[in-house]
Amino acid sequence: MGRQPCCDKVGLKKGPWTAEEDQKLVSFILSNGQCCWRAVPKLAGLLRCGKSCRLRWTNYLRPDLKRGLLSDAEEKLVIDLHAQLGNRWSKIASQLPGRTDNEIKNHWNTHIKKKLKKMGIDPLTHKPLQPTTHQHPSPTSPEARPPAPEHQRPKLNTVKAEATSTNTGASATSSRNDQEPPPPPLLSKAPGFCTDEVPMMHPDEIMVPAAAPPSTTACAAAAASTPTTSYSASASSSCDEEALFPVMEWPDTACLMMGLDDDVDMIAGAPPAATAPWDECLVQPPSPVYVDPCFSAFQFQQEAWNKLELF
DNA sequence: AAGCGTCTCAACCGCCCTCTG
């Protein structure tokens, strides 16, 4: 359909975020909640595209994020979920509170893949690698891979089969999964596959509704009672977040007053300093949460978390 | 100590889906 880019790239900053930018973004979201990401950079006074802001927030700045390497248990869970879901990182991440899809994806590519290969397991299919006599191409090369399981089909057809139980009443994105066929049989039951070779978890150990993080349950309930389309609850972390940062329903006039129709003009034409004149916005500039420019992102995250507890 | 290769992961890119008017 010839979709336009999410934002005009002219004049927008790219690359690593500075502590100052982090401050602005977190301050804005803590003060105003999450609305349309496209408006966030403008209102927060950032020279970033909305998508970049969303990514930065969800992958790095959210107060409920865990930091550091995945634990053994988390790693196990990722492996088993990957066997069932394939590269649906957001779905996998939804089973690991405080972890992001990006984080899991990176961990998979850098750590778990290697581990599985060392164990003689194809990380793509979760089946034993072909005997070395058949490995003319490198085992790591795509050519060497056995045919992908059903769940590895092209993205075009990746309608997800998320169990409705975990996302009942959740966002519209979950409806993507409505048409998906049931997940493939567990690999532990796949012919030619020995569960002894992989630290595979039984599904009962994974789908643990009773042990699900309380926030997930709370989110499901919240989503059921207060449906919203502004923010997808596709991941439990998002659910946590939604519970912590209720999506703000801004009045329609707010968007009008923000001049969202003039995105391109504002960003491409105006100098950075003029991109977010607060007096043109319905929302007043958030009062800064802190002023120390040397504040690290982590410190700020802690600060933000403390502030959240006041809600 | 310097040079080089490898690894890690934050960030970007582009496609796809859903919603809305």
Next chain:
DNA sequence: TCAGAGGGCGGTTGAGACGCT
């Protein structure tokens, strides 16, 4: 019904860190 906008998602990239020779 359709086009456009917004947002989500998975794949990929590249800069810095790290390790080896």
